[in-house]
Amino acid sequence: MKKLILSSIMAGALVFGANAQEFDKFSLEVGGGLNKPMAPITPGFFSPTLNLGHLEVGARYMFNEKFGIKVDYGFGSMKESDKSAGSFDTKYYRLNLQGVSNLGRIMNFESFSRSFGLLGHFGAGIGNVRPQENLYSGETDQVYNFIVGITPQLKLGKSIALVGDISTIINGRQFIKWDGNSTVGSANVYGANGNWWTGSLGLQFYLGKNEEHADWYIAADKYATKEELATQINGIKDMLKDSDGDGVPDYLDKEPNTPAGARVNSSGMTLDSDGDGTPDHLDKCPFLPGPASTDGCPVEEVQEQVDFFKKAINDGYVNVYYAFDSSKPLGYSTSAASYVSNFLKKNPGVSVEIKGYADELGPEDYNMKLSERRAKSVYDLLIASGVDASRLSYKGYGEDTSVDKSSADARQMARRASFEVK
Structure with a gap:
């Protein structure tokens, strides 16, 4: 994404230089x-x-x-x-x-x-x-x-x-x-x-x-002068800074002072999925409302948490997202894998299947392999976090045809790894 932004702005600088001649x-x-x-x-x-x-x-x-x-x-x-x-x-x-x-x-x-x-x-x-x-x-x-x-x-x-x-x-x-x-x-x-x-x-x-x-x-x-290019490049560098380290560059970040480890959306804003006032990165039950005194969990939450977690996961509320033609998770979405890891550690009787998907651009057989690589990358993250491999499985499901492939935003939602609680 940063390379795309850099290329676009550099092209604008060159056009400006041409028109100025x-x-x-x-x-x-x-x-x-x-x-x-x-x-x-x-x-x-x-x-x-x-x-x-x-x-x-x-x-x-x-x-x-x-x-x-x-x-x-x-x-x-x-x-x-x-x-x-x-x-x-x-x-x-x-x-x-x-x-x-x-x-x-x-x-x-x-x-x-x-x-x-x-x-x-x-x-x-x-x-x-x-x-x-x-x-x-x-x-x-x-x-x-x-x-x-x-x-x-x-x-x-x-x-x-x-x-x-x-x-x-x-x-x-x-x-x-x-x-x-x-x-x-x-x-x-x-x-x-x-x-x-x-x-x-x-x-x-x-x-x-x-x-x-x-x-x-x-x-x-006709090209811009060296001085004009230097000014443009310095401006680009400033724009692409990520001051709070949440994976969203400052020029797109609507919350530039996000706490370390916070789970954020694509605009860099801290998520509070259950709306209970406790942000997800501090909420031990991020999909189940609860008071701050119990870290965002209801007082009797063990089985309810399992059921609610299963529903939230299986309904597609927790996903890891990828850039086009990439199997490396986008920074702002890796917290979803961290959440799944923490939950599995707290609930040893739960297993999860990781399901990889791709958008509809490109050959179908290539997308099937890409979706499997995406699922495997999350599988590796969970194992690296300490989750036993016996509780995990992964599979590539190829293209997600349920979204509008003519929409760039919809295609971004299709490039993901989802979870299914077993």
């Missing part, structure tokens, strides 16, 4: 690489598959570990390939506002890598296309655009990451073709009629004083 939210991004115009292109004009001539810069803000927003600016030039009908050189720029999703956190990349990430982005913006050669040299085509892309990341350090990016851009209202040698219909053309893509390699620089940026922050990995 923050992450950086801002980053700056720069990269450069390739571009490729797909359409519109004048027949006979071609661009290389990998045209070097693209640069981009941006700033990003993350609302949390998974979602954010960024503004970025891209510019460059597109040129002809060796097989093109003629040369061309077209400059462009774009300015976009985009939403960002941290796909690495969403898809739990941390389960296989803590240094590889992946961002997705989508947005819209404005731009222009400016041919430097051919028929429409010097003209400027104002366009709007939509952009979507993915950005693989490789963490290099606390404040920097190597990134790549592949983006597809669709231009709207592009009148001049990429080569600058012809146009698309009339000057009033509308719709998404321009298509191109970019591929870049660059760096991300994280701004802030925290240990991690949102791209790499994993709340479950």
